[in-house]
Amino acid sequence: MDLFEYQGKQYFARFGIPISKGGVADTVDQAVAQAEESGYPVVVKAQVKVGGRGKAGGVKLANDADEVRTHAGNILGLDIKGHVVKRLWVEHASDIEREYYASFTLDRSAKKHLGMLSAEGGVEIEEVAVTNPDAIALIHIDPVDGLSLDTARSWVDRAGLDEPARAQTAELLVKLYTCYTEGDCDLAEINPLILTPDGRVHALDAKVTLDDNAAYRHPEWDEFAGSDVEDERETRAKERGLNYIGLDGSVGIIANGAGLAMSTLDVVNQCGGSAANFLDIGGGANADVMAAALEVINSDPAVRSILVNIFGGITRVDEVANGVLEALERVHISSPIVLRLDGTNAIAGREILADHLSDRLVAEPTMLDAARRAVALAGGQS
Amino acid sequence: MSIFVDENTKVVVQGISPTSQGLYHGLRNRAYGTHVVAGTNPKRGGEEIEGIPIFATVAEAVEATGANASFISVPPKFAADAIIEAAAAGVPFVVCITEGIPAQDEALAYNRLVREFAGTRLLGPNCPGIISPGRCNIGITSGDIALPGGPVGIVSRSGTLTYQALHELSQQGVGQTTCVGIGGDPVPGTSFIDCLGAFEADPDTRAIMMIGEIGGSAEEEAAEFIATSVAKPVVSYVAGVTAPPGRKMGHAGAIISGSKGTAQAKMDALAAAGVTVALNPTEAGEAMVDIVRKLG
Incomplete structure (x- = not known):
């Protein structure tokens, strides 16, 4: 789960990472109240989960209440790359002496945590990585050892941060590492991390991705949930506990297993069609799950045909077949359905379906055949 | 021949109870012909479920049965500890099919294995397991x-x-x-x-x-x-x-x-x-x- 900047900053604050004084605002009046509270000048920042806010006019400096009104009024409702601004973060504007970059994430190749620190912050770090890779000081951290203050100090020296920033930054990095590990982040990034003219170091932005698998031990994450789903189909799917990702095509996809679902998308594409979604129903292909999956796909007006691709492992194909039939009794599906059922108890499953097949419910023996048929039914080439 | 598992592989299923996933999959594996020699459950040591002797710990199971592989399908919050328990008991091959283990736990467990238990190979987590057809099947x-x-x-x-x-x-x-x-x-x-x-x-x-x-x-x-x-x-x-x-x-x-x-x-x-x-x-x-x- 990606957090908004304000959520990320509030998360940082829990771990003692210094941030600017500020708060959220959903209306112009709230923005003014928050500005008074934070102290002028303030920065009014659009809260969207997409980069390039500044260029899009989503970040503005305001010196008084009138300016806050103007900017807040302009930014609320602004469409930034398809993300409509519903919330602002208003914080006291900091004087900036220097801008740095700091982050922690998992290096999957090294199988260790990776810290990145640069004296050249405030710009796209991916760009720095290409144009001036030496400007980024990398550190691999074995999770068994963690990050000690001593190690953080030598890392900061190596990154060449300005002398007045070093001691504070080392301490901040240890806190950020704690936030990343104990706070179960996939990514904890500060860009820019700033040094002020009066010698203070703090986070001016926050990019945090939480590990959904760890949600069970973070009841405090509940307040972050449900705030970022932009696609109505995905909201519906999420409510039904389905692993769904909306796409732009016309063939609705239901498969069991992430790999098979991805592969189904690929095969539909190779057959000249395009998928309307990714949907992995996992091992629980019973009638409830199947009905929920069909409902969500059915609610997508772009869908012209539905491809159900099941390879039974633990999932028994006869149960899937019954699930499909039961689901069809409960939900009226407007598009034709193509079934490809294989694996455990596939013969029994096909027998169950045999009497129910029609031009609305078609069975095909292989994944490729089924994809071709679904694409043809969706109006693409076959 | 085969890799990692064969007809001499003896499996201990960790976290076994009459309603657990472990028992369900363990029985399926046994029906395939896999030597499922033990189960573990801290509260059921000394019992037997479906003919599988249960031990309180993996170490006891290994001691008593010579198990040389373990199978873990416990819920995510227990999985990392279960992996370390198997490694500490000297099990050379650990299969963990559990999906949804927090990445931090997974990274920590992996690095502990590398440093402290070099003799243990972990397969998974979040995997279907391993099958050497006709010889041994551990997983789903x-x-x-x-x-x-x-x-x-x-x-x-x-x-x-x-x-x-x-x-x-x-x-x-x-x-x-x-x-x-x-x-x-x-x-x-x-x-x-x-x-x-x-x-x-x-x-x-x-x-x-x-x-x-x-x-x-x-x-x-x-x-x-x-x-x-x-x-x-x-x-x-x-x-x-x-x-x-x-x-x-x-x-x-x-x-x-x-x-x-x-x-x-x-x-x-x-x-x-x-x-x-x-x-x-x-x-x-x-x-x-x-x-x-x-x-x-």
Whole structure:
């Protein structure tokens, strides 16, 4: 789960990472109240989960209440790359002496945590990585050892941060590492991390991705949930506990297993069609799950045909077949359905379906055949 | 021959109770012919469930039965501890199918294994397990889609695509030595490279099928390894050509970050390493059948 900047900053604050004084605002009046509270000048920042806010006019400096009104009024409702601004973060504007970059994430190749620190912050770090890779000081951290203050100090020296920033930054990095590990982040990034003219170091932005698998031990994450789903189909799917990702095509996809679902998308594409979604129903292909999956796909007006691709492992194909039939009794599906059922108890499953097949419910023996048929039914080439 | 598990493998199922997933899968594996010699449950030591003797700890189970593999399907919050318990008891091969373990726990457990328990190989987590057809099946793979006798070794990051690969080969009468599902998590205990190396060394494996997916760089690393260290023919398929960037496609590890981890980059790397790259599982199966027939 990606957090908004304000959520990320509030998360940082829990771990003692210094941030600017500020708060959220959903209306112009709230923005003014928050500005008074934070102290002028303030920065009014659009809260969207997409980069390039500044260029899009989503970040503005305001010196008084009138300016806050103007900017807040302009930014609320602004469409930034398809993300409509519903919330602002208003914080006291900091004087900036220097801008740095700091982050922690998992290096999957090294199988260790990776810290990145640069004296050249405030710009796209991916760009720095290409144009001036030496400007980024990398550190691999074995999770068994963690990050000690001593190690953080030598890392900061190596990154060449300005002398007045070093001691504070080392301490901040240890806190950020704690936030990343104990706070179960996939990514904890500060860009820019700033040094002020009066010698203070703090986070001016926050990019945090939480590990959904760890949600069970973070009841405090509940307040972050449900705030970022932009696609109505995905909201519906999420409510039904389905692993769904909306796409732009016309063939609705239901498969069991992430790999098979991805592969189904690929095969539909190779057959000249395009998928309307990714949907992995996992091992629980019973009638409830199947009905929920069909409902969500059915609610997508772009869908012209539905491809159900099941390879039974633990999932028994006869149960899937019954699930499909039961689901069809409960939900009226407007598009034709193509079934490809294989694996455990596939013969029994096909027998169950045999009497129910029609031009609305078609069975095909292989994944490729089924994809071709679904694409043809969706109006693409076959 | 086979890799990692064979007819001498003796399995302890960790976290077994009359209603647990562990018992369900353990019994399925036993029905396949796998030697399931013990179960563990801290509250049921000394009992027997479905003829499986239960011990309070893995160490006791190993001591009493000589178990040399463990099978873990406990819920995510207990899985990392279960892995370490098996390693500490000296179990050389641990299969963990649990999905949804926090990445921090997984990274910590992996690095503890490397440093403290070098004698233990972990397979998974979030994987379908391993099957050496006709000899041993640990995990959730349906035994009847596998065909004993080789000559193909399969290694895969995905569960159902692994079944699909087995199915494509078995239907054509091409058997498998071992089929390993390494799982779709960010820090898998066993990598493509581990399996490729083991298949290369296994005299009965004459060709290798490798199923990858988007995210990370494991396929690119495997390609480098194949170029230098694998002489046997390799056929590969990588799922997720049409996956959108920035979205997790079901598996925690299946995500394209920026321009990294795309299926195309992986297929290009594999092709450059001399691998036969197929565009879908059926094509991969057909390519492998061709290769096997030519091997004679």
